[in-house]
Amino acid sequence: MPETKETPWYIVRRSDIHNKGIFARKDIPDDTRIIEYVGERISKAESQRRADRLIEKSKKTGCAAVYIFELNKRTDIDGAMTWNPARLINHSCDPNCEAYIIRGKVWIYSLRKIAKGEELTYNYGFDLEHWTEHPCLCGSDNCVGFIADKKHWKKLRTILDGLKASRAAAQAIEAKTSTEPHPDVRHAHPKRTRKKPAAKKAKR
Numbered sequence: 001m002p003e004t005k006e007t008p009w010y011i012v013r014r015s016d017i018h019n020k021g022i023f024a025r026k027d028i029p030d031d032t033r034i035i036e037y038v039g040e041r042i043s044k045a046e047s048q049r050r051a052d053r054l055i056e057k058s059k060k061t062g063c064a065a066v067y068i069f070e071l072n073k074r075t076d077i078d079g080a081m082t083w084n085p086a087r088l089i090n091h092s093c094d095p096n097c098e099a100y101i102i103r104g105k106v107w108i109y110s111l112r113k114i115a116k117g118e119e120l121t122y123n124y125g126f127d128l129e130h131w132t133e134h135p136c137l138c139g140s141d142n143c144v145g146f147i148a149d150k151k152h153w154k155k156l157r158t159i160l161d162g163l164k165a166s167r168a169a170a171q172a173i174e175a176k177t178s179t180e181p182h183p184d185v186r187h188a189h190p191k192r193t194r195k196k197p198a199a200k201k202a203k204r
């Protein structure tokens with residue numbers, strides 16, 4: 001049966017990683033354009049204002065979601081709108097999707113075949129600026145413990161090893177990640193402007 005164009009690849013459900021997540025409604029082939037990360041296009045200055053405001057709020061309430069996606073050097077996308085279900089895609093250290101910027105739009109693509117019912121995830125690509133505020137709960141075997149771009153993992157592991165060497169510091173990390181409510185900050189300044197490799201895979 002031909003697939004109806006209107007049927008999306010995903011559904012929204014409660015996630016074990018964090019709040020709600022996006023799940024495969026049906027089997028998704030490798031390298032499939034699944035969903036666009038949409039939102040309001042804003043300047044860097046406006047982006048900074050909104051992020052600062054939300055981070056301030058999160059310090060008071062322990063909860064404020066920032067869904068700002070870095071599009072290019074001048075523009076960010078604020079995707080904190082209900083009409084942007086892609087905002088609910090969780091981070092994973094072993095993701096099955098990747099976010100690519102293609103002609104000024106952000107698209108979430110599958111990185112492999114995804115079975116019906118699997119949660120969709122991608123690496124948020126955070127830098128190490130505020131890594132302690134973003135503990136990772138992805139549960140992957142290779143989880144580095146915090147949300148960070150893979151290119152920072154080596155450095156992050158070195159930092160974590162150094163901290164573990166100090167018992168006091170280790171206890172501080174424990175307190176930070178297990179008892180203190182951490183702000184629900186998802187897309188705070190993701191330093192990602194990744195382009196989809198043009199000839200990544202031949203179309204089957």
Ligand SMILES: [Zn+2]
Nearest residue numbers: 093136138143
């Ligand atoms: Zn993880």
